[in-house]
Amino acid sequence: MQFQLPYSGLQWSDLPYVLLGVWNTLILTLAAATFGTLIGAVIGWLRQDVPAARVILAPYVDVTRSVPLIIQFILVNSSFALAGIPLEPLWVGVIVLSLYMGVLTSELVRAGLGAVRFQLKWASRSLGMSYWQELRYVSAPLALRTIFPGWIGTVIALTKDTALVSVVGYVELLRASQVLINRTNEALLVLAGTGLFYFAICYPISLYSRRLERTFQHD
Amino acid sequence: MFNYTFYWSIVWEKFPELLQGARVTLEVTILSMIFGTALALPLSLWRRAEEGVGHAFATGWVELARNTPALFQVYMVYFGLGSLHIHLPSYFAMVAALTFNNAGYLAETFRGGLNSVPPQQLSAARSLGMSAFSAYAYVVFPQVFQVVFFPYVNQLNWALLNSSLGMIIGLRELTGATQAAQSESFRTFEFFIVAACIYYLMAKAIETLAQLASWRLFGR
Amino acid sequence: MIEIENVRKSFGTLEVLKGINLLIEKGEVLCLIGGSGSGKSTLLQCINGLQSIQDGKIIVDGTNVHARDTNLNMLRQKLGIVFQQYNAFPHLTALENVALAPRVVKKQSRRDALALAREHLEYVGLGSKADMKPSGLSGGQQQRLAIARALAMKPAYMLFDEVTSALDPELVGEVLDTLRKLKVSGMTMIVVTHDIAFARESGDRVAFFDRGVICELGPARQVINDPKEERTRQFLQRVLH
Numbered sequence: 283m284q285f286q287l288p289y290s291g292l293q294w295s296d297l298p299y300v301l302l303g304v305w306n307t308l309i310l311t312l313a314a315a316t317f318g319t320l321i322g323a324v325i326g327w328l329r330q331d332v333p334a335a336r337v338i339l340a341p342y343v344d345v346t347r348s349v350p351l352i353i354q355f356i357l358v359n360s361s362f363a364l365a366g367i368p369l370e371p372l373w374v375g376v377i378v379l380s381l382y383m384g385v386l387t388s389e390l391v392r393a394g395l396g397a398v399r400f401q402l403k404w405a406s407r408s409l410g411m412s413y414w415q416e417l418r419y420v421s422a423p424l425a426l427r428t429i430f431p432g433w434i435g436t437v438i439a440l441t442k443d444t445a446l447v448s449v450v451g452y453v454e455l456l457r458a459s460q461v462l463i464n465r466t467n468e469a470l471l472v473l474a475g476t477g478l479f480y481f482a483i484c485y486p487i488s489l490y491s492r493r494l495e496r497t498f499q500h501d
Numbered sequence: 502m503f504n505y506t507f508y509w510s511i512v513w514e515k516f517p518e519l520l521q522g523a524r525v526t527l528e529v530t531i532l533s534m535i536f537g538t539a540l541a542l543p544l545s546l547w548r549r550a551e552e553g554v555g556h557a558f559a560t561g562w563v564e565l566a567r568n569t570p571a572l573f574q575v576y577m578v579y580f581g582l583g584s585l586h587i588h589l590p591s592y593f594a595m596v597a598a599l600t601f602n603n604a605g606y607l608a609e610t611f612r613g614g615l616n617s618v619p620p621q622q623l624s625a626a627r628s629l630g631m632s633a634f635s636a637y638a639y640v641v642f643p644q645v646f647q648v649v650f651f652p653y654v655n656q657l658n659w660a661l662l663n664s665s666l667g668m669i670i671g672l673r674e675l676t677g678a679t680q681a682a683q684s685e686s687f688r689t690f691e692f693f694i695v696a697a698c699i700y701y702l703m704a705k706a707i708e709t710l711a712q713l714a715s716w717r718l719f720g721r
Numbered sequence: 722m723i724e725i726e727n728v729r730k731s732f733g734t735l736e737v738l739k740g741i742n743l744l745i746e747k748g749e750v751l752c753l754i755g756g757s758g759s760g761k762s763t764l765l766q767c768i769n770g771l772q773s774i775q776d777g778k779i780i781v782d783g784t785n786v787h788a789r790d791t792n793l794n795m796l797r798q799k800l801g802i803v804f805q806q807y808n809a810f811p812h813l814t815a816l817e818n819v820a821l822a823p824r825v826v827k828k829q830s831r832r833d834a835l836a837l838a839r840e841h842l843e844y845v846g847l848g849s850k851a852d853m854k855p856s857g858l859s860g861g862q863q864q865r866l867a868i869a870r871a872l873a874m875k876p877a878y879m880l881f882d883e884v885t886s887a888l889d890p891e892l893v894g895e896v897l898d899t900l901r902k903l904k905v906s907g908m909t910m911i912v913v914t915h916d917i918a919f920a921r922e923s924g925d926r927v928a929f930f931d932r933g934v935i936c937e938l939g940p941a942r943q944v945i946n947d948p949k950e951e952r953t954r955q956f957l958q959r960v961l962h
Contacts, residue, residue, distance in 0.1 A: 347658075348704035349697045350665035352676055357697060360690040364505045401807035405867070408769055409822035409874055410798040419825060423812050442570035449669070456572055460580075469584035473577055477569050484568035 292466050303458030304479065310372060310444045310454060314379035315437050321380060322387020327417075329388055330395045339388075346385045351446050354378045359450045371452035375444065383440055390432045394425035434491035438484045455479060512691050515682040519692075522678025523699050525592075529674055530661045532596050537603025537660075544608035549615060559608060566605020571663050574598045579670045591672040599660055606656055614649040615641075647719055654711040658704055665700075675699060722746060723768065723878060723911075728777035730763055737763050739933035740777070745878075745911060750904050752920035752941065753913045755930030756956065761913045764930075765880045768911070769800040782877065798826065801871030802880040806887045808867035809855035815842060816851040819870045827874070841869040845899050861892030865899055872903075879903065881912040897923075917960055921945040929953045 328335035329343075346354070358378050362369045369377075398421045406416040448457035459476040463469045512519075544562060547555035566574070575598040582589060589597065618641050626636035668677035675696055683692035715721065723745040730738040738760045745751055753761040766772040768779055770786050770793045779786040784796055810818050819838035823829045829837070842848050845865040847858075855863050864884050871879060881900065885893045897919055904910060904923055914920055920927050924941035929950070937950045948954045 345701065348662075348701045350662040350676060350700060352665045352668065353693055353697050353700065356689065356693050360693065364690055399807045401804050402810060404766075404771055405802075405804065405808050405810075405870075406822075407794075408771065408797050408800070408802045409871070410794050410826040411822060412794050415825050419821060420810055424810075427812070438568070442573075445570040445572045446666075456570060456576070460576065463576075463580055467584065469576075469580040473573070473581050477565075477573055477577070480569045480573060481565070485564060488568060 292462070292468055292471065296462060296466075300455070300458055300462070300475075303453055303455035306372070306452065307441070307444050307454040310375050310379070310447065310452070311437070311441045313372075313376045314383055314444075315440055317376065317380035318383025318436075318440070319387055319433070321384030323391055325384055326388035326391025327395065330392045342381075343385050343388070346382055351378065351382065351443055352449050354382070355447060355450045371447060371450045374450050375447035375452055379440060379443060379447075382443070383436060386436045386439070387433060390429045390436070391425070394427075394429040395421055397428055398424050431491045431495040434487060434494075438487055438491075441483060442480065507691055508686070508688055509691055511686050511688055512682075512695050515692070516695075518678050518682050519675065519696060519699065522673055522675040523703065525667075525672070525678070526661065526664045526674040526676075527703070529592070529595050529599065529664045529667065529672075530657070533599030533603055533660055533664075534657055536596070536600040537607055537656075540600065540604035541607035541611055544604055545611035545615065548608055548612050562601075563605045563608050566602050567609070571598070571602055572666050572669065574602055575666050575670060591667060591670045594670060595664065595667045595672050595674070598666075599663065602663075603656060603660055606659075607653070610649050610652045610656065611645070613652075614645040617648050618644045650715060650719070651711070654707065657707060657711075661703060661707065662700070722782065723909075724778075724780040725764070725768070726778050726780070728764070728767060728779060729775050730760075730767055730772060731775055737933055738767070738774075741935060743928065743935070743938075745909065747877075747909050748907050749925045750910045750912065750923060752924035752927045753911065753930060754915070754917065754920055754927060754956075755936075758932075759930035760933045761930045762882050765802065765882050765911065765913055768880060769797055769802055794826070798874050799877045800880060801874060801876035801878070803864065803867045803871055803882065803884050805883045806860075808870075809858070809863045811855050814852050814854055815847060815858070815866050818855070818866055819873045822870070823873055837873055838869075841873045842866075844872070844902075845869045846895070859892055860888045861895045864888065864896045868896075868899055868903075878909045878911070881910065881914070883913050883915060886915055915960075917945060917957065929956065931956070 325335075325339060329339055355374055355378050359369065359371075359374045362374070402420055402424070403416055406420045407413075411419070444454050445456040447454060448460075453461075455476060459472045462472045466472070543555075544559045547553075547559035548563065550556045575595065578589065578598045578601070579591065579594040582594075622640055622644065623636055626640040627633070631639070664674050665676035667674040668680050671677065673681060679692050679696040683689055723743075725741055725743040725745075728738055728741045729736065737758075741760075741764060743751075753764070755761050763772060767774050768781070768786065770791075774787055781796060781799060784791055786793075786796065809815075810821070813821065816835060816838050819841055820831075820834040823837055824831060824834040839848070839851060842851055845868055847862060847865055847869065850858060850862060850866075855866065858866065867884075868879075884900075885896050888896065893916075897916070900910070900912065900919075901923055912920070912924070921941050926939065927941045927944040928935050929937040929944060929948070929952075931952050937944055937948060937953045939949070944953065945957065948957060
C-alpha cells in the first residue's frame with residue numbers, strides 16, 4: 283500500500299525554528315572559537331619553544347587531523363555516556379571543535395613564531411630583555427601579523443564544521459533546514475536560504491582576511 | 502564509573518563490513534579527487550583571467566565551494582537536485598559533492614602555484630628558443646608542481662575525512678557502514694573506535710606515500 | 722675589561738673556536754678580521770652569552786658569562802651588540818625601537834625613555850626620523866638605529882658584527898662615521914669587519930682569525946701593513962687586490 287505523508291508548505295511559524303538553528307550555530311562557533319584559540323595559542327607556543335612538548339603533543343595533533351569530525355563527535359558523546367556523564371550535544375560540539383580548532387590554531391601560532399627572524403630575538407635578548415619580555419614585546423606582536431589572517435580562515439572553517447554536530451543531535455542551522463525539507467519538500471528553497479546564511483557570514487570575513495593579508499605583505 | 506564491559510568480538514564479526522565501507526571511502530575519495538583536479542585546471546586558468554564570463558563563473562564556483570559547509574554542498578546535490586526530480590543515488594551524490602568542493606579549493610591552489618612562478622622564468626625559457634609548449638612543460642609546470650604538491654595532498658586528506666558525510670545521506674562508506682554495523686548491538690564506542698583507527702591508518706598511509714613521493718621527486 | 726681565556730666552541734662535531742685567548746682593555750678598539758667561517762662572529766656571540774662554550778671562560782668586568790648562576794639579562798645591559806642585518810624591530814617606530822629596552826628592562830618611565838631615545842637618535846643623526854618605521858629607512862639608517870638602540874642602554878662595551886657587510890656601498894660611510902664618533906668618545910669596541918681600511922685606520926689592535934684560532938694579534942697598522950705571519954699576508958693579499 284502506498285503511504286504518502288502530506289507535505290505542508292513553508293510557513294512563517296517555521297521562522298523561530300530556523301532562527302533557533304541560526305542561534306545554535308552561532309553560539310557553538312563562538313564558544314569553540316574562543317576555547318580553541320586559547321588552547322591553540324598555548325599549544326602553538328609550546329610546540330615551537332619547548333622541545334619536550336612537541337613529542338607529548340604530537341599524538342594529539344596527529345589523531346585530531348586524521349579522524350573525521352563526525353567520528354570524533356560520536357566517540358566523545360559515547361565516551362561520556364559510558365562514563366555515566368551524559369553530555370548535552372552543545373558541549374560535545376564545544377569539546378571536539380575546541381580541540382580541533384586548537385590544533386589548527388597551534389599550527390598557525392607555531393609558524394608565526396617561527397617566522398620571526400632569529401636576529402630580532404637575539405637583538406632583544408642582547409638588550410637585556412628576559413625571555414618573556416622578548417616574547418611579549420617583539421615575537422608575539424610580529425607573529426600576530428602573520429597569524430591573524432590565517433586565524434580568520436580557521437574561524438570560517440569552524441563555522442562550516444558546526445554543521446556536523448547534528449550527528450549527535452545538535453539542532454544547528456543545517457539540521458533545522460533538513461527537518462524543514464523533510465516536512466515541506468521545498469528542498470531548493472530551504473537550502474538556498476541556508477546556503478545564503480553561511481555565505482553571508484563566511485564570504486565577507488574571508489574578503490576582509492584577504493585584504494589584511496595584502497596589507498601585511500607590504501611591511 | 503565505567504560500569505561497562507567492552508565487547509570487542511562483535512566488532513571483529515562485522516569487520517568485513519567495515520572493510521567494505523573503507524573500500525567505498527577510498528573509491529569516493531579518489532574519484533572525487535580525479536574529477537576535482539580535472540575541473541580545477543580550467544577553473545584556475547579562468548580565475549587568473551582578470552575578467553570575462555569564464556572568470557565570473559569560476560569565481561562563483563570557488564567562492565561557493567569555500568564559503569559554505571561541505572555538508573550543505575552534499576545536501577544541495579542530494580536533496581536540491583531531488584526537488585528538480587533528479588534523484589542521484591547517494592554514491593554519485595557524494596562523489597559529485599566532493600568533486601565540486603575539491604575543484605573549488607584546488608582551483609585556488611593551482612592559481613597560487615601558477616602565480617608563484619616568476620614570469621621571467623617563462624621569458625627566459627622562450628629566449629632560449631623553447632616553444633610555448635616546451636616552456637610550460639619543462640620549466641613552468643615542474644615548479645608549479647612542487648609548490649602545489651603538499652596543498653594537494655592536504656586536499657586529498659580532507660576529501661578522505663569528509664567522505665564520512667556520506668553516512669548522513671545513507672552511503673555505506675566507512676562511517677555509514679560502521680553506523681549500520683553497530684545499530685544492532687549498540688556498541689557505539691567499540692565500533693567507532695575501530696573505524697577511527699581505520700581512518701587513521703588510511704590518512705597515515707596517504708601521508709607516508711606523499712612523503713616518499715616528495716623525496717623521490719624533489720629530494721626533500 | 723673582557724678576558725677571554727682558552728675558549729673552545731663547537732657546533733655539533735664542527736669545532737669553530739679552537740682555544741681563543743684575548744684581553745680587551747677599557748677604551749680600546751679591537752678589530753677582528755679573517756675569512757668566512759673563521760669564528761670571529763661566533764666569538765662575539767659567545768661574549769654576550771648568545772652561544773654556549775665547551776671549554777675555557779669569558780669574564781666581563783669580573784663576571785663569568787657562562788657560569789650557571791650568572792644573570793645574563795643583567796650582564797647583557799653592559800654589552801651592546803649590533804648584527805649584520807635584521808636588527809630593527811619592524812613593528813615599532815625608530816623612537817619606540819630605542820625606547821623599548823630602557824622602559825621594559827630598566828623600568829624607566831615612558832617620558833624618560835622617550836627623551837633618552839630622542840637624544841640617542843640625534844647622536845647617530847636620525848633625529849628627524851624618530852617617527853618612521855624601519856621599513857621607511859635605508860639600510861644604513863637601520864644600522865644606525867640599531868647602534869642608537871644599543872647605546873641607549875649605556876653599555877660599557879659595544880660589539881659590532883660585520884655591520885656594513887650587507888649594505889649598499891654608498892650607505893657604508895654613514896655607519897662607519899658613527900663608529901668613528903663612538904671611538905672618539907672613548908667607547909670600548911670589538912668590531913668584526915671585512916673592511917680592512919677601517920680596521921687599519923680606526924682599530925687600536927687587530928686580530929686575524931684563521932680557522933678557529935687567532936693567527937696574529939698586534940697593533941692595527943703593524944698587522945695590516947707589515948704582517949708577521951705568512952697566512953695573514955696571504956689573506957690580506959687576496960682581500961686587498
